[in-house]
Amino acid sequence: MSETIKTLIVDDEDLARRLVREYLGKHADIEIIGECDNGLQAVKDIAALNPDLVLLDIQMPKLTGLEVLELTGRSSGVIFTTAYDQYALKAFDLHAVDYLLKPFSQTRFDEALAQARKALGQTLPALENLLEQATEKLERILIRDRNQVHVIPVEKMDYAEAQDDYVSIQSEGKCYLKTQRLSDLETQLDPKKFVRVHRSYIINIEKLQSIERATKDSHVALMRDGKQIPISRAGYDRIKAIM
Amino acid sequence: MHPILTNARKLMWYLAAWLLTGVFIALLLVAADLAQWGSALWFALPATFLYSFIASSAYYVCRSLPMAKRHFAFATAVFGGSSLIAGFAWLAICQGWNQLAHLLSADYAAVQVTQHMAVVLFAAGCGFYLLSILAHDVLIAFDNVRLAERRAAESRVLARDAELQVLRTQINPHFLFNSLNSISALTTIDGPAARSMTIELAQFFRQTLALSEKQAIPLADEIALCNSFLAIEKIRFGKKLGSAIEIADDAQRALIPPMILQPLVENAIKHGIRDLVDGGTVSIRAFAREQWLHIAVSNPVDSQPSNAVGNGTGLKNLQQRFASIYDGQARASWALADGQFTVEMALPLAYTEI
Numbered sequence: 103m104s105e106t107i108k109t110l111i112v113d114d115e116d117l118a119r120r121l122v123r124e125y126l127g128k129h130a131d132i133e134i135i136g137e138c139d140n141g142l143q144a145v146k147d148i149a150a151l152n153p154d155l156v157l158l159d160i161q162m163p164k165l166t167g168l169e170v171l172e173l174t175g176r177s178s179g180v181i182f183t184t185a186y187d188q189y190a191l192k193a194f195d196l197h198a199v200d201y202l203l204k205p206f207s208q209t210r211f212d213e214a215l216a217q218a219r220k221a222l223g224q225t226l227p228a229l230e231n232l233l234e235q236a237t238e239k240l241e242r243i244l245i246r247d248r249n250q251v252h253v254i255p256v257e258k259m260d261y262a263e264a265q266d267d268y269v270s271i272q273s274e275g276k277c278y279l280k281t282q283r284l285s286d287l288e289t290q291l292d293p294k295k296f297v298r299v300h301r302s303y304i305i306n307i308e309k310l311q312s313i314e315r316a317t318k319d320s321h322v323a324l325m326r327d328g329k330q331i332p333i334s335r336a337g338y339d340r341i342k343a344i345m
Numbered sequence: 346m347h348p349i350l351t352n353a354r355k356l357m358w359y360l361a362a363w364l365l366t367g368v369f370i371a372l373l374l375v376a377a378d379l380a381q382w383g384s385a386l387w388f389a390l391p392a393t394f395l396y397s398f399i400a401s402s403a404y405y406v407c408r409s410l411p412m413a414k415r416h417f418a419f420a421t422a423v424f425g426g427s428s429l430i431a432g433f434a435w436l437a438i439c440q441g442w443n444q445l446a447h448l449l450s451a452d453y454a455a456v457q458v459t460q461h462m463a464v465v466l467f468a469a470g471c472g473f474y475l476l477s478i479l480a481h482d483v484l485i486a487f488d489n490v491r492l493a494e495r496r497a498a499e500s501r502v503l504a505r506d507a508e509l510q511v512l513r514t515q516i517n518p519h520f521l522f523n524s525l526n527s528i529s530a531l532t533t534i535d536g537p538a539a540r541s542m543t544i545e546l547a548q549f550f551r552q553t554l555a556l557s558e559k560q561a562i563p564l565a566d567e568i569a570l571c572n573s574f575l576a577i578e579k580i581r582f583g584k585k586l587g588s589a590i591e592i593a594d595d596a597q598r599a600l601i602p603p604m605i606l607q608p609l610v611e612n613a614i615k616h617g618i619r620d621l622v623d624g625g626t627v628s629i630r631a632f633a634r635e636q637w638l639h640i641a642v643s644n645p646v647d648s649q650p651s652n653a654v655g656n657g658t659g660l661k662n663l664q665q666r667f668a669s670i671y672d673g674q675a676r677a678s679w680a681l682a683d684g685q686f687t688v689e690m691a692l693p694l695a696y697t698e699i
Binding site: 115116118120124139161163203204205 | 518521523526530534581582619621
């Protein structure tokens with residue numbers, strides 16, 4: 103076991119990071135490769151440094167710990183730390199995902215570390231389930247674009263269009279590409295506000311101007327920004343059902 | 346207490362209604378050719394005046410049988426019985442007064458009370474009494490509704506006060522646990538700093554407990570609380586967090602409800618400065634002008650709002666508290682302009698407790 107475990111510490115409070123650093127200092131095989139004080143930085147560093155282990159605070163500015171994992175697609179080698187967050191903790195307990203409650207002792211920290219060590223490199227089903235559930239009721243769409251992260255509140259999305267392996271998301275005159283299937287996005291959105299009007303389109307009802315007849319038995323959705331979106335027959339039934 | 350007899354204004358209306366009834370009786374007498382106008386009025390008005398006091402006893406009859414406890418048969422017996430008695434009383438008043446008036450004044454041409462007329466008068470007396478019962482019932486029902494409304498309003502205010510009491514003394518767990526974590530980190534890094542943070546934390550909670558028991562406190566005390574809070578948060582957030590507090594001399598001793606600024610400062614950090622990579626400064630300004638105390642709390646916010654953006658509950662609570670304490674005399678408003686979020690308040694200026 104000469105290999106060291108490359109570790110990244112993510113927490114927005116300097117003292118909290120220093121405490122973790124101190125606790126890690128007792129373990130010779132740990133190599134601290136960086137520290138991040140916000141979620142955006144963490145996304146960049148996880149992608150760039152590919153650490154074996156991430157000590158991740160849940161409540162952070164910019165992005166939460168769970169959003170960091172979603173954006174990086176990571177579901178292994180994570181130890182969560184948190185002070186208090188009723189909702190997050192309920193989800194963690196539900197899926198039996200371990201976490202450290204601040205303030206924690208060296209002993210408790212060592213236990214969590216031992217657990218994480220055993221599972222290094224393996225994806226954890228419990229964590230995958232947790233992340234899946236966390237994105238079930240989507241409030242913000244997160245898009246990673248090389249070195250940038252875009253955060254789009256769902257209500258600001260005009261429509262989404264399927265493009266090969268991507269979804270292109272239109273919001274406030276801008277277009278973003280996200281690696282995701284349109285059907286997956288559909289399940290995450292509130293069906294009362296977003297409708298799959300076509301095999302390749304989901305529209306935001308709030309951003310719909312009108313529905314026009316295109317030919318004798320086909321319709322198009324005219325959006326507020328002027329875009330015309332085709333409506334399939336099944337899509338027409340769906341949109342009629344909620345309007 | 347009788348609601349009509351003890352209230353001059355109501356009594357006037359009540360008597361006016363009865364005198365009108367008297368005029369009506371006189372009109373019937375004239376129409377039936379039983380008396381001249383003069384005699385008819387002289388007969389009817391004093392009799393109705395006297396009877397009005399007997400009829401007011403209907404209030405006690407109604408009260409003795411509250412609406413909710415009325416059984417049909419029993420209520421019929423009581424109301425019927427009492428109106429029969431009142432009917433006899435009315436007849437007796439009419440007869441007695443008729444004769445007395447005749448004795449007193451020679452001009453008075455007594456109304457001929459025939460047997461037929463006595464029956465009509467008796468029936469009218471019973472009817473008047475039943476109407477009086479009905480009117481009193483309506484009156485009591487109105488009073489009950491008003492009372493219930495007032496009680497509901499009172500209990501709403503009490504519930505809100507209790508809720509605020511809880512809010513005020515509630516320790517924000519996130520703040521507490523993070524602070525303890527900071528102390529835990531400091532113990533090995535910098536022992537004396539750990540100790541001073543422990544003392545700051547204790548002092549903050551002590552101040553919170555002391556202030557939240559009071560109705561009103563000098564602004565300077567609330568500012569001291571904010572300073573304790575900021576001292577702790579500055580240890581947690583380091584250089585990221587700055588503060589600028591400017592309180593004019595005439596505002597220092599002005600009274601405010603306790604715990605209105607500290608939650609605003611807390612939110613300024615939680616929803617504003619914490620999101621900014623380079624941090625920012627919370628500023629509090631206060632001054633007195635004319636009869637108003639103006640206070641403003643402002644902080645920079647991130648252009649890309651994060652998930653930590655609040656839902657405005659704290660600010661709505663503040664407005665509700667102002668509404669219940671100052672009854673519309675205090676204002677709280679907030680605005681976001683040029684990346685700066687500002688909460689402005691204007692309270693009636695007071696230096697001694699109202």
